[in-house]
Amino acid sequence: MIRFEHISKAYKTANVINDISFEIHKGEIVVLIGPSGCGKTTTLKMINKLIKPSGGKIYIDDKDIAQEETIALRRNIGYVIQQTGLFPHMTIRENIDIILKLEGVAPEERDKKTKALLDMVGLDPSVYMDRYPTQLSGGQNQRVGVARAFATNPEIILMDEPFSAVDPITRQQLQDELVNLQAKLKKTIVFVTHDMSEAVKIADRICIMKDGDIVQYDTPENILKNPINDFVSTFVGKNRIWSNPAFIRAQDIMNPNPVTAYQEVSIIKAIENMRLRRVDKLLVVDEKNKLIGVAPARLLNHHEPKSDPVSAVMYTPKVLATPYDSIVDLLTAVKTHDIHNIPVVGDDNTLLGLVTTSALVTTLSQQFIDFEEVANHD
Ligand SMILES: Nc1ncnc2c1ncn2[C@@H]1O[C@H](COP(=O)(O)OP(=O)(O)OP(=O)(O)O)[C@@H](O)[C@H]1O
Numbered sequence: 001m002i003r004f005e006h007i008s009k010a011y012k013t014a015n016v017i018n019d020i021s022f023e024i025h026k027g028e029i030v031v032l033i034g035p036s037g038c039g040k041t042t043t044l045k046m047i048n049k050l051i052k053p054s055g056g057k058i059y060i061d062d063k064d065i066a067q068e069e070t071i072a073l074r075r076n077i078g079y080v081i082q083q084t085g086l087f088p089h090m091t092i093r094e095n096i097d098i099i100l101k102l103e104g105v106a107p108e109e110r111d112k113k114t115k116a117l118l119d120m121v122g123l124d125p126s127v128y129m130d131r132y133p134t135q136l137s138g139g140q141n142q143r144v145g146v147a148r149a150f151a152t153n154p155e156i157i158l159m160d161e162p163f164s165a166v167d168p169i170t171r172q173q174l175q176d177e178l179v180n181l182q183a184k185l186k187k188t189i190v191f192v193t194h195d196m197s198e199a200v201k202i203a204d205r206i207c208i209m210k211d212g213d214i215v216q217y218d219t220p221e222n223i224l225k226n227p228i229n230d231f232v233s234t235f236v237g238k239n240r241i242w243s244n245p246a247f248i249r250a251q252d253i254m255n256p257n258p259v260t261a262y263q264e265v266s267i268i269k270a271i272e273n274m275r276l277r278r279v280d281k282l283l284v285v286d287e288k289n290k291l292i293g294v295a296p297a298r299l300l301n302h303h304e305p306k307s308d309p310v311s312a313v314m315y316t317p318k319v320l321a322t323p324y325d326s327i328v329d330l331l332t333a334v335k336t337h338d339i340h341n342i343p344v345v346g347d348d349n350t351l352l353g354l355v356t357t358s359a360l361v362t363t364l365s366q367q368f369i370d371f372e373e374v375a376n377h378d
């Protein structure tokens with residue numbers, strides 16, 4: 001719903017935005033992140049026309065904002081900045097009230113709404129409403145800033161490092177609250193930060209910028225897994241994926257070519273095949289590659305006569321994984337069911353691969369090695 005088309009910005013001295021095109025969908029939280037001076041604030045401020053682009057067009061709901069009346073446009077766009085922008089000589093009530101007043105909301109309605117907004121951001125109106133901003137903590141003031149941005153019930157909210165001035169604990173609370181609020185209210189939020197953990201935590205998509213260009217624009221998961229170049233991997237932090245094990249999925253660590261056989265195949269042939277491929281588990285499939293059973297080498301070796309078909313010893317696996325199950329799910333399954341292999345299946349039970357405990361162990365030890373590497377470098 002917000003679309004940048006070939007946007008550039010040049011000041012006399014330099015180009016600060018080169019030529020960026022990207023789109024932010026309705027109801028999405030997009031985080032702009034990148035080194036200081038890369039153009040995040042500039043990009044944000046072009047959305048509510050605080051900065052005019054030198055070239056290109058920005059569309060909101062397919063309307064060119066250059067053609068829109070600025071006041072009307074901003075009414076539909078909340079804006080939160082680091083310094084909160086609260087008026088210091090006004091109480092919290094007055095700070096919110098003034099926005100509602102400008103919107104032409106009736107006085108009785110304004111009082112109700114101010115209270116509701118403060119409740120929404122976790123501030124008890126009866127305690128805080130008549131205080132001045134200096135009588136609130138940094139985190140509380142940020143909450144008021146957020147409440148104010150929501151006051152006009154805008155479709156879009158722009159947030160420029162809104163939580164950077166508060167302590168880490170409060171910051172995490174504010175992040176959680178923002179995610180919950182967003183889930184409820186489905187605003188489109190463009191959020192600027194320096195902090196990759198913050199980005200990963202709140203973003204639907206992350207836009208990584210450098211020197212006025214967009215380097216990568218993708219979901220947190222894809223950015224962590226497939227950084228497009230060295231800049232992104234360094235910026236993201238090589239090991240961050242490990243602090244997000246939920247992002248490592250069965251499809252990332254499975255063997256996509258496990259040894260399979262039809263159930264009619266003789267045990268002797270199956271054993272030979274497994275020996276050649278050095279595996280201890282046979283996956284039995286039908287001609288459409290649907291998984292119908294498993295047969296471990298141990299059982300196949302003990303069975304007589306070996307001319308029997310593998311169907312004679314195969315059994316139904318206790319646990320199956322989908323490609324999207326996380327490493328956490330897989331480890332839990334291994335532990336709960338005391339198993340060593342988990343077949344990964346898609347729709348209709350189609351076999352996609354096999355996760356072995358050794359793959360899990362390798363993945364986890366990789367984490368250990370990488371951490372050590374980092375510790376040595378720091
Ligand atoms: N009025 C101006 N005249 C000239 N250059 C400017 C002006 N405003 C901003 N710039 C430059 O544009 C570049 C981008 O600035 P911007 O504020 O968008 O960066 P940012 O990514 O938000 O950085 P930070 O993380 O430090 O907030 C910077 O190099 C800045 O010096």
Ligand SMILES: [Mg+2]
Nearest residue numbers: 040041042160
């Ligand atoms: Mg900035």
